[in-house]
Amino acid sequence: MNTARARQLIASVVPPIVFGVLFLAAWQWWVVTYDVQPFVIPKPTAIWQSFVDDFTLVWNASLVTGANALVGLVAGAVVGFLLAVLTNRFAVVSELINPLAVTIAAIPAVVIVGVLNNMYALDSQLGRRIMVTLAVFFIVFVQVVKGLRQNDATQMELMRSYAATPRQTLLKVRLPNTMPYFFTAVRNAAPVAVIIALVSEYFGGTQDGLGSKISGTLNGSNKALGFAYVLGGSVVGLLFFAGSSLLEYVVVPWRRRRRSR
Protein backbone atom coordinates (compact mmCIF):
# COMPACT_ATOMS: atom_id res chain seq x y z
CA MET A 1 0.00 0.00 0.00
CA ASN A 2 2.74 2.42 0.99
CA THR A 3 4.92 1.44 -1.94
CA ALA A 4 1.91 1.95 -4.21
CA ARG A 5 1.39 5.42 -2.80
CA ALA A 6 5.10 6.19 -3.13
CA ARG A 7 5.02 5.00 -6.73
CA GLN A 8 2.01 7.20 -7.39
CA LEU A 9 3.81 10.18 -5.88
CA ILE A 10 6.90 9.54 -8.01
CA ALA A 11 4.73 9.17 -11.10
CA SER A 12 3.11 12.54 -10.51
CA VAL A 13 6.23 14.45 -9.46
CA VAL A 14 9.00 13.16 -11.71
CA PRO A 15 7.62 14.00 -15.19
CA PRO A 16 7.12 17.77 -14.55
CA ILE A 17 10.57 18.01 -12.94
CA VAL A 18 12.23 16.21 -15.83
CA PHE A 19 10.37 18.40 -18.30
CA GLY A 20 11.32 21.57 -16.43
CA VAL A 21 14.98 20.64 -16.24
CA LEU A 22 15.08 19.70 -19.93
CA PHE A 23 13.39 22.97 -20.86
CA LEU A 24 15.90 25.04 -18.87
CA ALA A 25 18.80 23.03 -20.31
CA ALA A 26 17.55 23.60 -23.85
CA TRP A 27 17.16 27.32 -23.16
CA GLN A 28 20.70 27.51 -21.76
CA TRP A 29 22.10 25.55 -24.67
CA TRP A 30 20.31 27.74 -27.21
CA VAL A 31 21.55 31.02 -25.68
CA VAL A 32 25.11 29.76 -25.38
CA THR A 33 25.33 28.04 -28.77
CA TYR A 34 23.80 30.84 -30.82
CA ASP A 35 25.46 33.50 -28.67
CA VAL A 36 22.13 35.26 -27.98
CA GLN A 37 22.83 38.64 -26.41
CA PRO A 38 21.84 39.01 -22.71
CA PHE A 39 19.70 42.09 -23.50
CA VAL A 40 17.58 39.91 -25.82
CA ILE A 41 17.17 36.77 -23.71
CA PRO A 42 19.36 36.03 -20.69
CA LYS A 43 20.62 32.57 -19.75
CA PRO A 44 18.69 30.72 -16.99
CA THR A 45 21.90 30.63 -14.95
CA ALA A 46 22.22 34.42 -15.28
CA ILE A 47 18.61 34.86 -14.15
CA TRP A 48 19.27 32.65 -11.15
CA GLN A 49 22.46 34.59 -10.39
CA SER A 50 20.52 37.85 -10.53
CA PHE A 51 17.77 36.37 -8.35
CA VAL A 52 20.32 35.43 -5.69
CA ASP A 53 22.40 38.64 -5.93
CA ASP A 54 19.44 41.02 -5.89
CA PHE A 55 17.26 38.90 -3.66
CA THR A 56 16.42 41.88 -1.40
CA LEU A 57 15.05 43.83 -4.39
CA VAL A 58 12.91 40.90 -5.55
CA TRP A 59 11.82 40.15 -2.01
CA ASN A 60 10.67 43.72 -1.29
CA ALA A 61 8.79 44.02 -4.56
CA SER A 62 7.19 40.59 -3.92
CA LEU A 63 6.03 41.74 -0.51
CA VAL A 64 4.24 44.75 -1.98
CA THR A 65 2.49 42.81 -4.72
CA GLY A 66 1.85 39.82 -2.46
CA ALA A 67 0.21 42.05 0.16
CA ASN A 68 -2.04 43.65 -2.46
CA ALA A 69 -3.04 40.24 -3.79
CA LEU A 70 -3.65 38.84 -0.31
CA VAL A 71 -5.77 41.77 0.88
CA GLY A 72 -7.79 41.64 -2.34
CA LEU A 73 -8.15 37.86 -2.16
CA VAL A 74 -9.46 37.89 1.41
CA ALA A 75 -11.74 40.89 0.86
CA GLY A 76 -13.09 39.47 -2.41
CA ALA A 77 -13.68 36.04 -0.86
CA VAL A 78 -15.51 37.49 2.15
CA VAL A 79 -17.66 39.88 0.10
CA GLY A 80 -18.38 37.24 -2.56
CA PHE A 81 -19.37 34.67 0.05
CA LEU A 82 -21.61 37.02 2.05
CA LEU A 83 -23.37 38.43 -1.00
CA ALA A 84 -23.93 34.91 -2.37
CA VAL A 85 -25.57 33.86 0.91
CA LEU A 86 -27.76 36.99 0.92
CA THR A 87 -28.65 36.34 -2.70
CA ASN A 88 -29.70 32.82 -1.79
CA ARG A 89 -31.81 33.97 1.15
CA PHE A 90 -33.51 37.00 -0.42
CA ALA A 91 -34.78 37.12 -3.98
CA VAL A 92 -34.58 40.94 -4.03
CA VAL A 93 -30.86 40.90 -3.34
CA SER A 94 -30.43 38.34 -6.10
CA GLU A 95 -32.11 40.62 -8.64
CA LEU A 96 -29.90 43.52 -7.56
CA ILE A 97 -26.57 41.75 -7.33
CA ASN A 98 -26.57 39.30 -10.23
CA PRO A 99 -26.60 41.86 -13.08
CA LEU A 100 -24.17 44.05 -11.17
CA ALA A 101 -21.73 41.17 -10.64
CA VAL A 102 -21.81 40.25 -14.32
CA THR A 103 -21.37 43.88 -15.36
CA ILE A 104 -18.36 44.33 -13.11
CA ALA A 105 -16.81 41.13 -14.44
CA ALA A 106 -17.31 42.31 -18.01
CA ILE A 107 -15.55 45.68 -17.57
CA PRO A 108 -11.88 45.38 -18.58
CA ALA A 109 -9.62 45.54 -15.53
CA VAL A 110 -7.52 48.24 -17.19
CA VAL A 111 -10.33 50.76 -17.16
CA ILE A 112 -11.19 50.20 -13.52
CA VAL A 113 -7.58 50.47 -12.37
CA GLY A 114 -7.21 53.74 -14.29
CA VAL A 115 -10.28 55.18 -12.62
CA LEU A 116 -9.31 53.89 -9.18
CA ASN A 117 -5.78 55.27 -9.48
CA ASN A 118 -7.21 58.71 -10.14
CA MET A 119 -9.48 58.40 -7.13
CA TYR A 120 -6.80 57.74 -4.56
CA ALA A 121 -3.46 59.31 -3.64
CA LEU A 122 -0.52 58.42 -5.89
CA ASP A 123 1.26 56.45 -3.18
CA SER A 124 -1.86 54.45 -2.31
CA GLN A 125 -2.17 50.73 -2.98
CA LEU A 126 -5.93 50.91 -2.47
CA GLY A 127 -6.90 51.05 -6.14
CA ARG A 128 -4.95 47.87 -6.90
CA ARG A 129 -6.40 46.09 -3.92
CA ILE A 130 -9.93 47.04 -4.93
CA MET A 131 -9.19 45.73 -8.42
CA VAL A 132 -8.08 42.37 -7.04
CA THR A 133 -11.12 42.32 -4.74
CA LEU A 134 -13.46 42.81 -7.69
CA ALA A 135 -11.87 40.01 -9.71
CA VAL A 136 -11.88 37.57 -6.78
CA PHE A 137 -15.38 38.59 -5.75
CA PHE A 138 -16.86 37.46 -9.03
CA ILE A 139 -15.15 34.05 -9.04
CA VAL A 140 -16.19 33.31 -5.44
CA PHE A 141 -19.70 34.74 -5.80
CA VAL A 142 -20.56 32.58 -8.81
CA GLN A 143 -19.26 29.37 -7.21
CA VAL A 144 -20.93 29.92 -3.83
CA VAL A 145 -24.28 30.75 -5.44
CA LYS A 146 -23.93 27.49 -7.35
CA GLY A 147 -22.94 25.59 -4.19
CA LEU A 148 -25.90 26.90 -2.24
CA ARG A 149 -28.21 25.54 -4.90
CA GLN A 150 -26.66 22.07 -4.96
CA ASN A 151 -28.38 20.35 -2.11
CA ASP A 152 -28.76 16.70 -1.44
CA ALA A 153 -32.49 15.89 -1.77
CA THR A 154 -32.43 13.40 1.11
CA GLN A 155 -30.73 15.87 3.42
CA MET A 156 -33.29 18.55 2.58
CA GLU A 157 -36.22 16.18 3.20
CA LEU A 158 -34.63 15.20 6.51
CA MET A 159 -34.36 18.83 7.58
CA ARG A 160 -38.00 19.36 6.67
CA SER A 161 -38.96 16.27 8.66
CA TYR A 162 -37.15 17.81 11.65
CA ALA A 163 -39.30 20.92 11.17
CA ALA A 164 -36.07 22.93 10.86
CA THR A 165 -36.38 26.67 10.24
CA PRO A 166 -34.87 28.16 7.05
CA ARG A 167 -32.12 29.67 9.19
CA GLN A 168 -31.25 26.31 10.78
CA THR A 169 -31.21 24.65 7.35
CA LEU A 170 -28.92 27.38 6.05
CA LEU A 171 -26.48 27.14 8.94
CA LYS A 172 -26.43 23.39 9.43
CA VAL A 173 -26.78 22.09 5.88
CA ARG A 174 -26.52 24.64 3.10
CA LEU A 175 -23.39 26.38 4.36
CA PRO A 176 -21.37 23.22 5.10
CA ASN A 177 -22.47 21.88 1.72
CA THR A 178 -21.18 25.07 0.10
CA MET A 179 -17.74 24.95 1.71
CA PRO A 180 -16.16 22.75 -0.99
CA TYR A 181 -17.43 25.16 -3.67
CA PHE A 182 -16.13 28.14 -1.71
CA PHE A 183 -12.66 26.72 -1.26
CA THR A 184 -12.43 25.56 -4.86
CA ALA A 185 -13.28 29.13 -5.86
CA VAL A 186 -10.65 30.57 -3.51
CA ARG A 187 -8.06 28.14 -4.88
CA ASN A 188 -8.89 29.20 -8.44
CA ALA A 189 -8.97 32.87 -7.49
CA ALA A 190 -5.63 32.86 -5.64
CA PRO A 191 -3.29 32.87 -8.68
CA VAL A 192 -5.68 35.24 -10.45
CA ALA A 193 -5.35 37.62 -7.50
CA VAL A 194 -1.56 37.67 -7.94
CA ILE A 195 -1.79 38.28 -11.66
CA ILE A 196 -4.32 41.10 -11.27
CA ALA A 197 -2.23 42.67 -8.50
CA LEU A 198 0.81 42.50 -10.76
CA VAL A 199 -0.86 43.80 -13.92
CA SER A 200 -2.67 46.61 -12.11
CA GLU A 201 0.76 48.09 -11.33
CA TYR A 202 1.28 48.72 -15.05
CA PHE A 203 -1.16 51.62 -14.93
CA GLY A 204 0.63 54.18 -12.81
CA GLY A 205 0.85 54.65 -9.09
CA THR A 206 3.83 53.79 -6.90
CA GLN A 207 6.60 51.86 -8.61
CA ASP A 208 7.49 49.47 -5.82
CA GLY A 209 5.76 46.19 -6.73
CA LEU A 210 6.70 43.30 -9.00
CA GLY A 211 4.57 44.57 -11.87
CA SER A 212 6.24 47.97 -12.01
CA LYS A 213 9.70 46.43 -11.60
CA ILE A 214 9.09 43.91 -14.37
CA SER A 215 7.82 46.52 -16.82
CA GLY A 216 10.72 48.82 -15.85
CA THR A 217 13.59 46.33 -16.05
CA LEU A 218 12.39 44.24 -19.01
CA ASN A 219 12.43 47.41 -21.11
CA GLY A 220 15.96 48.16 -19.94
CA SER A 221 19.19 46.32 -20.57
CA ASN A 222 19.33 44.30 -17.33
CA LYS A 223 17.05 41.57 -18.67
CA ALA A 224 18.38 39.06 -16.12
CA LEU A 225 17.03 41.16 -13.24
CA GLY A 226 13.69 41.54 -15.07
CA PHE A 227 13.41 37.77 -15.33
CA ALA A 228 14.41 37.47 -11.66
CA TYR A 229 11.36 39.63 -10.86
CA VAL A 230 9.23 37.37 -13.08
CA LEU A 231 10.60 34.41 -11.14
CA GLY A 232 9.59 36.19 -7.93
CA GLY A 233 6.08 36.67 -9.31
CA SER A 234 5.85 32.96 -10.16
CA VAL A 235 6.92 32.02 -6.65
CA VAL A 236 4.28 34.33 -5.12
CA GLY A 237 1.61 32.85 -7.40
CA LEU A 238 2.61 29.29 -6.50
CA LEU A 239 2.62 30.14 -2.79
CA PHE A 240 -0.90 31.54 -3.09
CA PHE A 241 -2.08 28.41 -4.89
CA ALA A 242 -0.39 26.12 -2.38
CA GLY A 243 -1.72 28.12 0.57
CA SER A 244 -5.31 28.06 -0.64
CA SER A 245 -5.07 24.34 -1.49
CA LEU A 246 -3.80 23.65 2.01
CA LEU A 247 -6.67 25.68 3.45
CA GLU A 248 -9.15 23.60 1.46
CA TYR A 249 -7.45 20.40 2.60
CA VAL A 250 -7.72 21.40 6.25
CA VAL A 251 -11.17 22.98 6.32
CA VAL A 252 -13.16 20.58 4.11
CA PRO A 253 -11.62 17.17 4.83
CA TRP A 254 -14.78 15.32 3.74
CA ARG A 255 -14.27 16.56 0.19
CA ARG A 256 -10.73 15.26 0.10
CA ARG A 257 -11.98 11.85 1.28
CA ARG A 258 -14.77 11.80 -1.23
CA ARG A 259 -12.38 12.53 -4.05
CA SER A 260 -9.81 9.98 -2.98
CA ARG A 261 -12.41 7.21 -3.14
Add this chain to the structure above:
Amino acid sequence: MTNDQTVPAGAPLAVEAVGVGKVFNADAPNRVDALVDVDLSIARGEFVSLIGPSGCGKSTLLRLFADLLEPTGGTLLVNGKSAHQARVDQDYGMAFQQSGLFEWRSVERNIELPLELKGWDKARRRERSREMLELVKLSEFATHMPWQLSGGMQQRVAIARALAAHPPLLLMDEPFGALDEMTREHMQAELLRICSGTDTTVVFVTHSIPEAVYLADRVVVMSPRPGRITDVIDVSLGRDRDELTREASAFFERVTEVREALRGIEMSDHARGIEDR
Protein backbone atom coordinates in the same frame (compact mmCIF):
# COMPACT_ATOMS: atom_id res chain seq x y z
CA MET B 1 -40.91 12.26 24.91
CA THR B 2 -40.80 15.98 25.38
CA ASN B 3 -44.20 16.70 23.90
CA ASP B 4 -47.27 15.45 25.67
CA GLN B 5 -49.25 13.57 23.09
CA THR B 6 -52.88 14.49 22.93
CA VAL B 7 -54.59 11.32 21.85
CA PRO B 8 -58.22 11.71 20.83
CA ALA B 9 -60.86 9.50 22.37
CA GLY B 10 -61.27 6.10 20.74
CA ALA B 11 -58.66 3.87 19.20
CA PRO B 12 -55.21 5.53 19.29
CA LEU B 13 -54.18 5.13 15.69
CA ALA B 14 -50.67 5.94 14.49
CA VAL B 15 -51.95 6.78 11.03
CA GLU B 16 -55.51 7.24 9.86
CA ALA B 17 -56.14 8.00 6.20
CA VAL B 18 -59.66 8.35 4.83
CA GLY B 19 -60.21 8.93 1.13
CA VAL B 20 -56.75 10.46 0.77
CA GLY B 21 -55.74 11.52 -2.73
CA LYS B 22 -52.78 13.29 -4.29
CA VAL B 23 -52.87 14.93 -7.69
CA PHE B 24 -49.81 16.57 -9.20
CA ASN B 25 -50.26 19.39 -11.76
CA ALA B 26 -54.04 19.31 -11.28
CA ASP B 27 -54.92 21.82 -14.00
CA ALA B 28 -52.16 21.00 -16.45
CA PRO B 29 -52.03 18.55 -19.35
CA ASN B 30 -49.36 16.56 -17.49
CA ARG B 31 -51.76 15.91 -14.61
CA VAL B 32 -50.81 12.85 -12.55
CA ASP B 33 -53.19 11.08 -10.20
CA ALA B 34 -50.52 9.79 -7.85
CA LEU B 35 -52.96 8.51 -5.25
CA VAL B 36 -56.69 7.98 -5.37
CA ASP B 37 -59.07 7.32 -2.49
CA VAL B 38 -56.65 5.75 -0.03
CA ASP B 39 -58.16 4.37 3.17
CA LEU B 40 -55.64 3.02 5.64
CA SER B 41 -55.56 2.73 9.41
CA ILE B 42 -52.35 1.77 11.14
CA ALA B 43 -52.51 0.87 14.84
CA ARG B 44 -49.91 1.88 17.40
CA GLY B 45 -46.98 -0.51 17.42
CA GLU B 46 -47.89 -2.06 14.11
CA PHE B 47 -45.33 -2.77 11.36
CA VAL B 48 -46.80 -2.12 7.92
CA SER B 49 -45.03 -2.62 4.58
CA LEU B 50 -46.15 -0.73 1.49
CA ILE B 51 -45.34 -2.62 -1.70
CA GLY B 52 -46.13 -2.13 -5.37
CA PRO B 53 -44.59 -1.47 -8.77
CA SER B 54 -42.93 1.87 -9.60
CA GLY B 55 -45.41 4.69 -9.88
CA CYS B 56 -47.96 3.11 -7.51
CA GLY B 57 -47.58 6.04 -5.14
CA LYS B 58 -46.10 4.15 -2.17
CA SER B 59 -43.36 6.73 -1.62
CA THR B 60 -45.87 9.52 -2.19
CA LEU B 61 -48.13 8.04 0.48
CA LEU B 62 -45.22 7.87 2.91
CA ARG B 63 -44.42 11.53 2.16
CA LEU B 64 -48.01 12.49 2.87
CA PHE B 65 -47.72 10.82 6.29
CA ALA B 66 -44.51 12.77 6.84
CA ASP B 67 -46.05 16.06 5.66
CA LEU B 68 -43.27 16.36 3.09
CA LEU B 69 -46.19 16.54 0.62
CA GLU B 70 -49.75 17.69 1.18
CA PRO B 71 -52.74 15.59 0.14
CA THR B 72 -55.12 17.13 -2.39
CA GLY B 73 -58.10 15.27 -0.97
CA GLY B 74 -59.39 13.29 2.00
CA THR B 75 -58.44 13.49 5.64
CA LEU B 76 -55.20 12.33 7.18
CA LEU B 77 -54.34 12.06 10.85
CA VAL B 78 -50.89 11.13 12.10
CA ASN B 79 -50.59 10.30 15.77
CA GLY B 80 -54.09 11.68 16.24
CA LYS B 81 -53.28 15.12 14.80
CA SER B 82 -52.82 16.72 11.42
CA ALA B 83 -49.75 15.51 9.54
CA HIS B 84 -48.39 19.06 9.71
CA GLN B 85 -48.69 19.21 13.49
CA ALA B 86 -47.15 15.74 13.79
CA ARG B 87 -44.15 16.93 11.77
CA VAL B 88 -43.77 20.11 13.80
CA ASP B 89 -43.92 18.02 16.99
CA GLN B 90 -41.38 15.61 15.46
CA ASP B 91 -43.67 12.68 16.12
CA TYR B 92 -41.89 10.59 13.53
CA GLY B 93 -38.38 9.69 12.44
CA MET B 94 -37.53 9.06 8.83
CA ALA B 95 -34.99 7.02 6.87
CA PHE B 96 -34.45 6.93 3.13
CA GLN B 97 -32.69 4.81 0.53
CA GLN B 98 -29.78 7.25 0.72
CA SER B 99 -28.54 7.39 4.27
CA GLY B 100 -28.49 11.20 3.98
CA LEU B 101 -25.71 11.42 6.54
CA PHE B 102 -24.06 14.84 6.81
CA GLU B 103 -20.47 14.30 5.62
CA TRP B 104 -19.03 17.03 7.82
CA ARG B 105 -20.46 15.57 11.02
CA SER B 106 -19.13 12.57 12.90
CA VAL B 107 -21.41 9.57 13.41
CA GLU B 108 -22.51 10.71 16.87
CA ARG B 109 -23.08 14.30 15.76
CA ASN B 110 -25.24 13.01 12.89
CA ILE B 111 -27.41 11.16 15.37
CA GLU B 112 -27.58 14.24 17.58
CA LEU B 113 -28.74 16.62 14.86
CA PRO B 114 -32.52 16.11 15.33
CA LEU B 115 -32.02 16.49 19.08
CA GLU B 116 -29.97 19.64 18.52
CA LEU B 117 -32.85 21.10 16.50
CA LYS B 118 -35.21 20.21 19.35
CA GLY B 119 -33.04 22.27 21.67
CA TRP B 120 -31.59 19.49 23.81
CA ASP B 121 -28.42 20.40 25.70
CA LYS B 122 -25.14 18.80 24.78
CA ALA B 123 -24.85 16.38 27.68
CA ARG B 124 -28.33 15.00 27.11
CA ARG B 125 -27.68 14.70 23.35
CA ARG B 126 -24.42 12.86 23.90
CA GLU B 127 -26.05 10.46 26.35
CA ARG B 128 -28.82 9.66 23.86
CA SER B 129 -26.44 9.20 20.92
CA ARG B 130 -24.36 6.75 23.01
CA GLU B 131 -27.54 4.85 23.78
CA MET B 132 -28.60 4.79 20.12
CA LEU B 133 -25.14 3.68 18.95
CA GLU B 134 -25.28 0.82 21.42
CA LEU B 135 -28.69 -0.13 20.05
CA VAL B 136 -27.39 -0.32 16.46
CA LYS B 137 -24.13 -1.90 17.67
CA LEU B 138 -21.84 0.85 16.40
CA SER B 139 -20.54 2.18 19.72
CA GLU B 140 -16.90 2.03 18.67
CA PHE B 141 -17.61 4.18 15.59
CA ALA B 142 -19.04 7.19 17.46
CA THR B 143 -16.30 9.59 16.36
CA HIS B 144 -15.81 8.15 12.88
CA MET B 145 -16.82 10.19 9.86
CA PRO B 146 -19.56 8.82 7.56
CA TRP B 147 -17.17 8.08 4.68
CA GLN B 148 -15.28 5.66 6.90
CA LEU B 149 -18.33 3.38 7.23
CA SER B 150 -19.71 0.74 4.87
CA GLY B 151 -23.13 1.24 3.26
CA GLY B 152 -24.86 -1.02 5.78
CA MET B 153 -23.24 0.77 8.71
CA GLN B 154 -24.24 4.15 7.29
CA GLN B 155 -27.83 2.93 7.03
CA ARG B 156 -27.69 1.78 10.67
CA VAL B 157 -26.54 5.26 11.68
CA ALA B 158 -29.45 6.72 9.68
CA ILE B 159 -31.87 4.46 11.56
CA ALA B 160 -30.29 5.41 14.88
CA ARG B 161 -30.72 9.05 13.93
CA ALA B 162 -34.36 8.51 12.95
CA LEU B 163 -35.04 6.89 16.33
CA ALA B 164 -32.89 9.24 18.41
CA ALA B 165 -35.76 11.36 19.69
CA HIS B 166 -37.75 8.18 20.49
CA PRO B 167 -40.53 9.09 18.05
CA PRO B 168 -43.67 6.93 18.20
CA LEU B 169 -43.60 6.51 14.42
CA LEU B 170 -40.81 5.47 12.04
CA LEU B 171 -41.25 6.14 8.31
CA MET B 172 -38.85 4.30 6.00
CA ASP B 173 -38.54 4.69 2.24
CA GLU B 174 -36.67 1.68 0.81
CA PRO B 175 -33.93 2.09 3.41
CA PHE B 176 -32.18 -1.15 2.42
CA GLY B 177 -32.69 -0.74 -1.33
CA ALA B 178 -29.06 0.09 -2.05
CA LEU B 179 -27.56 -2.74 0.00
CA ASP B 180 -26.43 -6.15 -1.17
CA GLU B 181 -28.64 -9.15 -0.39
CA MET B 182 -26.61 -10.46 2.57
CA THR B 183 -26.34 -7.07 4.28
CA ARG B 184 -29.98 -6.49 3.50
CA GLU B 185 -31.19 -9.61 5.32
CA HIS B 186 -28.95 -8.78 8.23
CA MET B 187 -30.34 -5.24 8.39
CA GLN B 188 -33.92 -6.53 8.30
CA ALA B 189 -33.24 -8.73 11.32
CA GLU B 190 -31.52 -5.79 13.04
CA LEU B 191 -34.49 -3.51 12.36
CA LEU B 192 -36.88 -6.02 13.94
CA ARG B 193 -34.57 -6.39 16.93
CA ILE B 194 -34.28 -2.60 17.34
CA CYS B 195 -38.04 -2.10 17.11
CA SER B 196 -38.97 -5.08 19.28
CA GLY B 197 -37.91 -3.33 22.49
CA THR B 198 -40.07 -0.30 21.76
CA ASP B 199 -43.68 0.08 20.69
CA THR B 200 -42.61 2.05 17.63
CA THR B 201 -45.00 2.00 14.72
CA VAL B 202 -43.19 1.42 11.42
CA VAL B 203 -44.34 2.19 7.88
CA PHE B 204 -41.86 0.60 5.50
CA VAL B 205 -41.85 1.19 1.74
CA THR B 206 -40.16 -1.53 -0.31
CA HIS B 207 -40.33 -3.28 -3.65
CA SER B 208 -38.95 -6.54 -2.34
CA ILE B 209 -41.66 -9.11 -1.62
CA PRO B 210 -39.67 -11.24 0.89
CA GLU B 211 -38.57 -8.09 2.69
CA ALA B 212 -42.15 -6.81 2.96
CA VAL B 213 -43.36 -10.15 4.33
CA TYR B 214 -40.43 -10.83 6.66
CA LEU B 215 -40.74 -7.44 8.38
CA ALA B 216 -44.43 -6.63 8.49
CA ASP B 217 -47.56 -7.47 10.42
CA ARG B 218 -49.50 -6.34 7.37
CA VAL B 219 -48.46 -5.88 3.76
CA VAL B 220 -50.30 -3.16 1.86
CA VAL B 221 -50.29 -3.91 -1.89
CA MET B 222 -50.61 -0.91 -4.19
CA SER B 223 -51.10 -0.49 -7.93
CA PRO B 224 -50.26 2.35 -10.34
CA ARG B 225 -52.21 4.62 -12.71
CA PRO B 226 -53.86 5.83 -10.60
CA GLY B 227 -51.99 4.90 -7.40
CA ARG B 228 -54.29 3.07 -5.00
CA ILE B 229 -54.42 0.27 -2.45
CA THR B 230 -55.60 -2.99 -4.01
CA ASP B 231 -54.95 -5.49 -1.25
CA VAL B 232 -54.00 -5.71 2.41
CA ILE B 233 -52.46 -9.01 3.45
CA ASP B 234 -52.15 -10.12 7.07
CA VAL B 235 -48.79 -11.78 7.55
CA SER B 236 -49.55 -13.34 10.95
CA LEU B 237 -46.13 -14.94 11.41
CA GLY B 238 -45.89 -13.77 15.00
CA ARG B 239 -43.42 -11.26 16.34
CA ASP B 240 -40.48 -13.57 16.99
CA ARG B 241 -38.90 -13.84 13.60
CA ASP B 242 -35.39 -15.04 12.87
CA GLU B 243 -33.42 -16.58 10.02
CA LEU B 244 -35.53 -19.73 10.27
CA THR B 245 -38.63 -17.68 9.52
CA ARG B 246 -37.28 -17.12 6.01
CA GLU B 247 -37.34 -20.88 5.44
CA ALA B 248 -40.72 -21.58 7.02
CA SER B 249 -43.57 -22.71 4.80
CA ALA B 250 -45.90 -20.09 6.31
CA PHE B 251 -43.42 -17.46 5.14
CA PHE B 252 -43.46 -18.81 1.59
CA GLU B 253 -47.25 -18.92 1.60
CA ARG B 254 -47.39 -15.22 2.49
CA VAL B 255 -44.75 -14.40 -0.11
CA THR B 256 -46.81 -16.27 -2.71
CA GLU B 257 -49.93 -14.46 -1.60
CA VAL B 258 -48.28 -11.04 -2.00
CA ARG B 259 -46.75 -12.08 -5.31
CA GLU B 260 -50.12 -13.12 -6.66
CA ALA B 261 -51.70 -9.90 -5.48
CA LEU B 262 -48.98 -8.00 -7.35
CA ARG B 263 -49.35 -10.20 -10.43
CA GLY B 264 -53.05 -9.40 -10.43
CA ILE B 265 -52.07 -5.77 -10.85
CA GLU B 266 -49.79 -6.50 -13.79
CA MET B 267 -52.43 -8.66 -15.47
CA SER B 268 -55.15 -6.04 -15.18
CA ASP B 269 -52.73 -3.37 -16.34
CA HIS B 270 -51.86 -5.48 -19.33
CA ALA B 271 -55.50 -6.15 -20.07
CA ARG B 272 -56.33 -2.46 -19.85
CA GLY B 273 -53.40 -1.67 -22.13
CA ILE B 274 -54.93 -3.94 -24.78
CA GLU B 275 -58.37 -2.44 -24.36
CA ASP B 276 -56.96 1.04 -24.77
CA ARG B 277 -55.66 0.12 -28.20
